[in-house]
Amino acid sequence: DLANLVNEAALLAARRGKKVVGLQEFNDGVERVTAGLEKKQRLMHEEEKQRVAYHEAGHALVAFCLPNTDPVHKVSIIPRGLAALGYTMQRPEQDRYLMTQGELESRIQVLLAGTIAEEMIFEDVSTGAQNDLERSSEIARGMVMDYGMSRLGRVTYRENGRSPFLATGGDGHSKLYSHSEQTAREIDEEVKRIVDDSLQKVRDMLAERKDVLVAISEKLLEQEVIDADELREIVERLSPGPRIVPGTDVEKKIKRPASDIGAEEIFDPDAAEGS
Numbered sequence: 146d147l148a149n150l151v152n153e154a155a156l157l158a159a160r161r162g163k164k165v166v167g168l169q170e171f172n173d174g175v176e177r178v179t180a181g182l183e184k185k186q187r188l189m190h191e192e193e194k195q196r197v198a199y200h201e202a203g204h205a206l207v208a209f210c211l212p213n214t215d216p217v218h219k220v221s222i223i224p225r226g227l228a229a230l231g232y233t234m235q236r237p238e239q240d241r242y243l244m245t246q247g248e249l250e251s252r253i254q255v256l257l258a259g260t261i262a263e264e265m266i267f268e269d270v271s272t273g274a275q276n277d278l279e280r281s282s283e284i285a286r287g288m289v290m291d292y293g294m295s296r297l298g299r300v301t302y303r304e305n306g307r308s309p310f311l312a313t314g315g316d317g318h319s320k321l322y323s324h325s326e327q328t329a330r331e332i333d334e335e336v337k338r339i340v341d342d343s344l345q346k347v348r349d350m351l352a353e354r355k356d357v358l359v360a361i362s363e364k365l366l367e368q369e370v371i372d373a374d375e376l377r378e379i380v381e382r383l384s385p386g387p388r389i390v391p392g393t394d395v396e397k398k399i400k401r402p403a404s405d406i407g408a409e410e411i412f413d414p415d416a417a418e419g420s
Contacts, residue, residue: 189230195366196263197222197231200273202361203262204233204255204313206354207347209380211251219226220361220371230273231365243264253343254350256281261347262358285339286332295335302332357383 154170163170189197205220215235222231235255246251260274293299302324324332351358360379364371371379 189224192220195362196267196271197273198265198359198362198365199262200259200271201231202358202365203260203347203351205260205376206262206358206361206380207258207350208235208255210350210354210384211254211263211375213245213248214251214255216373217376219372220365220367220376220403222365223369246288246292248342249292249294250339253281253284253340254347256284257340257344257346258351258396261344263350264354265348265351265358266362281340281343282336285336288339289335291331293340295339297328297331297335302328354384411417 151166154166158164158166161170201220201222205217208214208217211221215237217233218236219234220232221234223230224230256277257274259277263270263274263320288294290302291299331369357380360383361371361376364375364379
């Protein structure tokens with residue numbers, strides 16, 4: 146992927162008549178590699194364009210309001226690739242090797258925010274959320290079956306490999322399953338509960354910030370692309386404020402009164418970094 150990015154950036158610089166590959170070419174290269182080529186010739190009628198704008202505004206607004214998500218870098222309603230009519234690009238600030246339960250739940254909420262924004266504004270939903278629903282459902286299933294992040298307990302339910310004691314004719318019937326049919330139903334119910342809870346949280350969040358959602362959408366319809374600074378300006382001007390989710394860096398940086406901590410020293414991460 147890195148090689149593809151450098152190649153794309155170099156090609157863009159050459160097409161623009163530049164002798165040096167600059168930051169803009171690398172930024173544009175990232176979009177071409179991750180989201181595909183711009184398809185400006187793919188014309189959408191006005192109602193569809195409005196729906197895409199609200200869909201992407203929903204993703205961007207929820208991603209901004211949840212502090213344990215990757216920062217939003219760019220929001221666009223310019224079609225790209227084979228199917229994408231718009232996209233919200235988030236970029237991590239550092240390499241990550243672990244994800245907490247709260248971070249996974251926030252990722253689900255960001256994915257579901259597009260369809261909820263459509264539901265709220267148009268009182269109907271579209272097929273544009275298919276990939277979002279697939280990804281959010283898969284994250285929820287991973288939380289239940291792989292990571293022990295559900296009411297079913299700290300256990301894993303993924304199927305085991307092929308039984309070493311049974312011969313197989315290639316039909317796959319000799320695989321070992323670590324749960325019964327009843328447990329499989331409970332897993333499905335728990336996955337649905339996680340997704341449904343996330344849907345309700347997103348509904349509440351967007352209902353509270355409907356004016357912000359509308360403002361972001363109108364800006365997208367006006368200029369098709371919003372960068373991080375423009376998004377921040379709109380949200381901070383109109384929003385009641387970001388949500389603070391337990392277990393996140395934002396909450397940890399809030400200093401509690403010394404009386405609540407006892408003899409413990411108040412930890413200031415910024416001071417620690419400077420020491």
